[in-house]
Amino acid sequence: MNGEHHYRLRSTWTGDRGSGTSGYRDYDRAVTLEVDGKPAIAASADKPFRGDPAKWNPEELLLAALSECHLLSYLHACVTTGVVVTAYEDDASGTMQEDGNSGGAFTEVVLRPRVRVAEESMVEAARAAHRQAREWCFIANSVNFPVRHEPEITVG
Structure with a gap:
């Protein structure tokens, strides 16, 4: 495509x-x-x-876009390698640094996906799929700061 x-x-x-x-x-x-x-x-x-903490802000939306893009890219990578994912949850975090001149930038995002796969034999391929997902993620490829991954893979 x-x-x-x-x-x-x-x-x-x-x-x-x-x-x-x-x-x-x-x-x-x-x-x-x-x-x-x-x-x-x-x-x-x-x-x-001076914003409303009950509403989404741009920084959260950027973090959400990175997390969801990785999730969707990861699921695709798993399908192509025969890994059956039965659960996926990410506790993502990001750091933004103000520059002192009314501006700033993100300095890093860390994705912490907890993935459950169907069989023990799939664990290594599931781990490798995170690297492939990083290469495929349109949003991560569009930002100028590191997007790190700290995955946890379980079987169940």
Whole structure:
């Protein structure tokens, strides 16, 4: 499946409190993210940036994209090598460093997938599939910081 793929998203700021951006503390960071045909996502800035901690923030969405992309790439890698995955859960974390000039960047993401495979004979191939998934993950290939993997493979 070669080719160019295009994605569309609508971001709508919903945080006008009546005076727009008249001052840094005068507006809410509320945003609605929408893709046609899918439920809207209520988003905001992270709490340290005057956001609503009850809503998704851009940093969490980036981490979620990396985790899900690896998961989907991993499942594909397992299918191609005959590994039967019966469960997969990832406790991902990311580190973002502010630069002191109102900017910053992620410095690292660590994915910690806990994978259960059907048979003991599949464990080594299951471990190797993480390396293949890293090569296939579109999102990980698009970022300029390390995305590390600390997988745990069990049989059950």
